[in-house]
Amino acid sequence: xxxxxxxxxxxxxPSQTLSLTCTVSGDSIGSGGYYWSWIRQHxxxxxxxxxxFYFTGSxxxxxxxxSRVTLSADTSKNRFSLKLSSVTAAxxxxxxxxxxRAGIHEFWGQGTLVTVSx
Amino acid sequence: EVVMTQSPATLxxxxxxxxxxxxxxxxxxxxxLAWYQQKPGQAPRLLIYGAxxxxxxxxxxxxxxxxxxxxxxxISSLQSEDFAVYYCQQYNNWPPITFGQGTRLEIK
Numbered sequence: 001x002x003x004x005x006x007x008x009x010x011x012x013x014p015s016q017t018l019s020l021t022c023t024v025s026g027d028s029i030g031s032g033g034y035y036w037s038w039i040r041q042h043x044x045x046x047x048x049x050x051x052x053f054y055f056t057g058s059x060x061x062x063x064x065x066x067s068r069v070t071l072s073a074d075t076s077k078n079r080f081s082l083k084l085s086s087v088t089a090a091x092x093x094x095x096x097x098x099x100x101r102a103g104i105h106e107f108w109g110q111g112t113l114v115t116v117s118x
Numbered sequence: 119e120v121v122m123t124q125s126p127a128t129l130x131x132x133x134x135x136x137x138x139x140x141x142x143x144x145x146x147x148x149x150x151l152a153w154y155q156q157k158p159g160q161a162p163r164l165l166i167y168g169a170x171x172x173x174x175x176x177x178x179x180x181x182x183x184x185x186x187x188x189x190x191x192x193i194s195s196l197q198s199e200d201f202a203v204y205y206c207q208q209y210n211n212w213p214p215i216t217f218g219q220g221t222r223l224e225i226k
Contacts, residue, residue, distance in 0.1 A: 047162065047205055049215035062214040063119075096161055103209020104152050106173070108161035 002026040004097050004109035012091075012116050018084040022097030022109060023077075030055050030075035035100040038071065038082045040093040041111070048093075052100065053080050087116045120144055120211050124204075124218035130226040133196050139221045141189040141206035150210035153182055153191045156220075157202045165204075166191065193223075201225050 008020035022036070029036055038050040051061040053071040061069050065084070073080035084091060094111040121144040131137045141151070149169040154162035164173040166182035169189055179194040193200055206218040 046219050047207070047217040049213075049217070051213070060213050064214070098161075103150065103207075103212060103215055104164065104167040105154070105162070105207070106164055108163075111161050 002099055002107040004099065004107060006095060006097050006109045006112040008112065008114070010112065010114060012087055012114060013118050014088055014116055015086055018082070018087050018091060018114055018116070020082045020095055020097075020112065020114070021079050022081070023079045024099070025078070027099065028075075029053075029073055029078055029080055032056075033101070035060075035103075036071075036073065036080045037098040037100045037105060039096045039098060039105070041096070042090075042093045050082065050084075050095075089116050092116045119214055120147060120208050120216050122206055122208055122216050122218035124206055124221045126221060127219070128222045128224060130224050131196055132226045133198060135196055135226075137193040137196055137200075137223055139191040139193075139204055139223070141184075141191070141218050143187045143189075143208055145211070146186045147208040147210035149185045150208060151182075151184070151189050152207045152209065153180075154205045154207065155200075155202045156205065162205060196223075198225075 003025045005023050012018045032055050035052040059071045068085045070083040096111045098105040098108045123142045125140045151169045153166040156162040170182045181192045183190050203220045205220045
C-alpha cells in the first residue's frame with residue numbers, strides 16, 4: 001500500500017518561503033509512471049492543485065502559483081518537496097501531497113495545516 | 119482553465135435513499151473526470167475516475183456517469199458513512215488540474 005506523509009514547519013512568517021516535504025513509502029518516486037502532486041485546501045474551502053513533479057525531473061505548475069512555486073525531489077530518500085515563496089495569509093491552508101496517475105489522485109497524505117502569520 | 123461547477127452546494131437526503139450529485143465543466147473534458155469523497159479532518163478519497171470507473175475498494179452503490187461537460191455521481195442507497203463532501207475534478211486539460219467547489223451531502 002502506498003503511503004505519503006507531509007512534514008515541515010506549521011507556521012511561516014509573511015514574505016518567507018513555505019517548505020514542505022512528502023515522504024513516500026510503498027512505491028519509488030523514481031520508478032516512473034506517476035506524477036507526484038501537491039494540492040492545498042484553504043480552511044473550509046475548495047481544493048487547489050499546486051503542481052506535479054514527474055520522475056524525469058519535469059514539473060508542471062498551476063499558472064496561478066507558478067511564479068512562486070518550486071517542486072523538486074530526492075529520489076535517494078524517496079521524497080519530494082514543495083517550496084512556495086513570498087507567502088501571505090492567503091497561503092494559509094492544509095497542504096496535501098498525493099500520487100497521481102494521469103491526473104487521477106489515487107493516494108493522498110493526511111495533510112498538514114500551514115499557517116502564515118507573524 | 120476549465121471551471122468545474124457542482125450542484126447543489128448542499129444536498130439533504132435520508133439514509134437508504136438515493137443521492138444524485140451534478141458536476142458541469144466549462145468546456146468538454148471528455149471522460150477525464152474523477153470524483154472524491156472527503157470527510158472532516160481527512161484527505162479526499164478517490165471514488166470514481168474515467169467518469170464511471172469505481173476505484174479499488176469502492177462499494178457498488180457509488181456510480182458515475184456522463185461525458186463532455188455534464189457528469190453525475192449517484193449513491194444508490196445512502197449509508198451513514200456516505201455523508202461527506204464530494205468533489206469532482208477534471209484531468210483532461212491541464213495545467214491546471216481543476217476541482218469543483220464541492221457538494222455537501224448531509225443527513226435529512
